[in-house]
Amino acid sequence: MNKKTILIIDDDVDICNLLKRFFERNDFNVKIAFKGLEGLQIIKNEKIDLVLTDFRLPDKDGLEMIEAIKSINTHLPIIVITGYSDVNQAVKVIRLGAFEYVTKPIFPEEILLLVHDALDKLKVESAKLTKSTQSNQKSNDQQIHTTDKGKKDEFLIPASTCATKIQRLISLVAPTNMTVVILGESGTGKEVVARRIHENSDRSSRPFIPVDCGALTQELAASELFGHLKGAFTGATSDKKGSFELANQGTLFLDEIGNLSYENQVKLLRVLQERVIRKVGGEKDLPIDVRIIVATNEDLRIAMSKGTFREDIYYRINEFQIELKPLRENKAELTDFVAFFLHKANLELSKTVKGLDDEVWNIFNSYSWPGNIRELKNIIKLAVLMSDNDMIEKNDLPNDILNPQEWFKHNNQKENSNSSKPKSLILKDVTAEAETQAIIEALSLASNNKTKAADILGIDRKTLYNKLNIYDLLDR
Structure with missing residues (x-):
C-alpha cells in the first residue's frame, strides 16, 4: 500500500x-x-x-x-x-x-x-462521487445517501463538496447558542438546515418551532410571536401562547424574517436584547430562553439600505451565516437528490420506478430549477405517478420543465384566446387582472425569487407578498 x-x-x-x-x-x-x-x-x-x-x-x-x-x-x-x-x-x-x-x-x-x-x-x-457518476449513466444503480439511520426518510446529505461544507458549518455552530442566519432562495432547504442545527444542539429534546414571517399580517404578528391575553383585542376570547413561549428552552426558526413589519421588528429587537417577551394586552415581562435561527431569500443589507430592515436587528442576529446554493449552481447534487426523492415517491405511491432514462437526465441537467430542491421533489413525485415503466421518460414530465420558456407565453395566448368573451370593465377587476399578469411575468423573469420580482415591479417585498396572497399566487 x-x-x-x-x-x-x-x-x-x-x-x-x-x-x-x-x-x-x-x-x-x-x-x-x-x-x-x-x-x-x-x-x-x-x-x-x-x-x-x-x-x-x-x-x-x-x-x-x-x-x-x-x-x-x-x-x-x-x-x-x-x-x-x-x-x-x-x-x-x-x-x-x-x-x-x-x-x-x-x-x-x-x-x-x-x-x-x-x-x-x-x-x-x-467512492460516493464515483458511484454517483455511474448512477447518472445507469439510473438503476442509484444509491440513496441519508443523514442517519433513524431519519433516512427526512433529510439527505448529498455526496458533494458543497454539502460537506454545510454539514461542517452545522456541526460547528450547533453546540453554541449563536443566532444563525441561513441565506438561500426559496426551496433550497433552509428549514432543513435549521432543524439539523436544532437536532445537533443541547436543545434537541426541546421544541423546534418554525414561523413563516411572510405569512404573518402586521396586525397579528405580535400575537403569533409573543401571545396575547383574553380580551386584548376583538376576537381574543382566551389567552394564547406565542411562538417564543412555545419554543422556550428550544429553538425558534423565523423564516423570511425580512418580511416582518417595522413595528414588529422593534418588538423583536427588544426580545433579542433583553430575552423577555410581553404578551399583547399584558403588563408583565416574561423571561424566555430561546435559540433563534432566521432565514431569508433576500439580501438584508439591501433591505437596510432601503430602510425596510433595521440595522440594529441585522447586527444582532448576524452572528453566524450559512449560505445555501441554488440547485442550478450545484448540479453535482442532482443525482443524489433524484435517488432520494425517487425512493420516497416509490414508497408513497407503491411504485417500483428504478430511475431516469438518458433523455430525462439531459433535461434535468439543462433545466434551471427555479424552485430548487422543492421543485425537484414535486417533479419526481409526479413523474413516478405518471410512469408506466420502470424508468421515467420524457413523456412523464410536466410541461413546466419541458418548455420552461413557453409556459408563460402559453398562458398569455390563453388569455388572448378568451378575449372574445365578455370581460368586466369594473376598474377594480381590470387593475387586478393587470397586476396578476405583471406579477406572474416578474416571477418568471426572477426565477421565482420574490425579492428580485419585487424590484422588477418597483414595490417592496411586503407589498408583493400581500398581493400574492390577495390574488392566490403564493403557491406559484
Whole structure:
C-alpha cells in the first residue's frame, strides 16, 4: 500500500521537525515548507494527500492559503494550525473549505486522528462521487445517501463538496447558542438546515418551532410571536401562547424574517436584547430562553439600505451565516437528490420506478430549477405517478420543465384566446387582472425569487407578498 504524503507549512522549524518525525514514525511521507508560496509550489509539482498549515505565515495568512490551495486542488484536505481560539476565524476557515483547525499547543496524537479522519472522509467522498457518476449513466444503480439511520426518510446529505461544507458549518455552530442566519432562495432547504442545527444542539429534546414571517399580517404578528391575553383585542376570547413561549428552552426558526413589519421588528429587537417577551394586552415581562435561527431569500443589507430592515436587528442576529446554493449552481447534487426523492415517491405511491432514462437526465441537467430542491421533489413525485415503466421518460414530465420558456407565453395566448368573451370593465377587476399578469411575468423573469420580482415591479417585498396572497399566487 502506498504511503500518504503530508505537506507541513510552518515557519517554526522546531514544530516542522517534531511533526515530521512523528508522522514518519506513523508511516507517512512528509514534505516541509517554511513559507506559503514555497508550499504552493510543492502542491503544484508533487502529489500531496493532505496539507497541514500554520494560520500565520511570513508571506500569507491562513485564509489566503486555503483559497490558493483549493484553486490548485479543490479536493485536497487542509488542516489549519492557529495560536488563537477565535470562533469567527474558525468559521471563516471551515467556510473556505478547510477540513479542521487546531489551536496551539499542538498534540501530535490529536492531529494524527484528524489526519486519518480527513483522509478517510476523502476516500468515502471519492467512492460516493464515483458511484454517483455511474448512477447518472445507469439510473438503476442509484444509491440513496441519508443523514442517519433513524431519519433516512427526512433529510439527505448529498455526496458533494458543497454539502460537506454545510454539514461542517452545522456541526460547528450547533453546540453554541449563536443566532444563525441561513441565506438561500426559496426551496433550497433552509428549514432543513435549521432543524439539523436544532437536532445537533443541547436543545434537541426541546421544541423546534418554525414561523413563516411572510405569512404573518402586521396586525397579528405580535400575537403569533409573543401571545396575547383574553380580551386584548376583538376576537381574543382566551389567552394564547406565542411562538417564543412555545419554543422556550428550544429553538425558534423565523423564516423570511425580512418580511416582518417595522413595528414588529422593534418588538423583536427588544426580545433579542433583553430575552423577555410581553404578551399583547399584558403588563408583565416574561423571561424566555430561546435559540433563534432566521432565514431569508433576500439580501438584508439591501433591505437596510432601503430602510425596510433595521440595522440594529441585522447586527444582532448576524452572528453566524450559512449560505445555501441554488440547485442550478450545484448540479453535482442532482443525482443524489433524484435517488432520494425517487425512493420516497416509490414508497408513497407503491411504485417500483428504478430511475431516469438518458433523455430525462439531459433535461434535468439543462433545466434551471427555479424552485430548487422543492421543485425537484414535486417533479419526481409526479413523474413516478405518471410512469408506466420502470424508468421515467420524457413523456412523464410536466410541461413546466419541458418548455420552461413557453409556459408563460402559453398562458398569455390563453388569455388572448378568451378575449372574445365578455370581460368586466369594473376598474377594480381590470387593475387586478393587470397586476396578476405583471406579477406572474416578474416571477418568471426572477426565477421565482420574490425579492428580485419585487424590484422588477418597483414595490417592496411586503407589498408583493400581500398581493400574492390577495390574488392566490403564493403557491406559484
